[in-house]
Amino acid sequence: MELQQVVENRRSIRKFKSDSVSEKHIHELIEAARLAPSGTNLQPTRYIIIKSEEAREQLKGCTPLPFVSQAPVTIVALIDKQSVMSQGNRMKELREAEAFVDTPLDKANESSEDYSKRRATLDENAIKAYLTLNAAIAIDHxxxxxxxxxxxxxxxxxxxxxxxxxxxxxxxxxxxxALIPVGYPDQDPAQRPRLQLEEILLKEV
Structure with a gap:
């Protein structure tokens, strides 16, 4: 499917067929998430796959939304709160991959230890917000x-x-x-209302 068609066709699905989702497709979904960008390549998102009947039954007690456990697969997206401590190493990897060539970041030479110390002084809520924002990109993938x-x-x-x-x-x-129920749609919802372009594009300068 062409990218524009994918973007236009995506819907929030709340009714699924009972057909199982293949291991190949599950792997492709996680692989798409793995390739998602993240700030300083931190890659803080982790995943748990819920698909057994027993686990799906238990999932009913965790959410008031029945369709989540009715889907043949539910992906749990999690943030690794300790991943922020590896930012120095991730930056080092990016420099070695020449990601920062011709940018000021190519000259910076902050050590892994320096990054760890600086991150330790950040507010816990700010760190959580940062990690969650990065997870959101992977979830959208x-x-x-x-x-x-x-x-x-x-x-x-x-x-x-x-x-x-x-x-x-x-x-x-x-x-x-986040929980991401996955399955073959048993509904074909219309495109959701969206604001017009002129309502969201504030200005060009």
Whole structure:
């Protein structure tokens, strides 16, 4: 599917067929997320795949939205809160890959230890917001790739984080930020209302 068609066809799907999603397609979705850009190539997003009947049954107790557990697959997107401490190493990798050639960043030579110390002084909420913003980019890659594969998704943030973490035995270093039910659509919703271009383009200067 052409990119423009993918962008135009993507919908939030809340009704799924019972058909299973192949391992190949699941892998392609996570691979699309893996290739997503992130600030200083931090790559803070992690994933848990929920697809067994037992796990899907347990998922019902974590969200009030029935379609999440009715989907044959649900991807849990999480942020690794400790990933920010690796920013120095990620920057070093980018320099070695010559990503910063002809930019001021190519001259900066802050060590991994310096980055760690600087990050340690940042507000916890600011760090979480930064990591979540990066996760959002990866999640959008998943939703677009799913559309390309003929699959439907819905970006869900209505869930009980404590119950979900307990159910999946998630380590404290990780925090779930979204559930993404995935399956073959059993509905064909119309395009959602969108603001006109002139309403969102404030100015050109």
């Amino acid at each position: 998943i939703t677009l790739k799913a559309t390309d594969l003929g699959l439907g998704t819905c970006w869900v943030m209505m869930f009980d984080k404590e119950k979900l973490h307990s159910m999946l035995n998630i380590d404290d270093r990780y925090e779930a930020v």
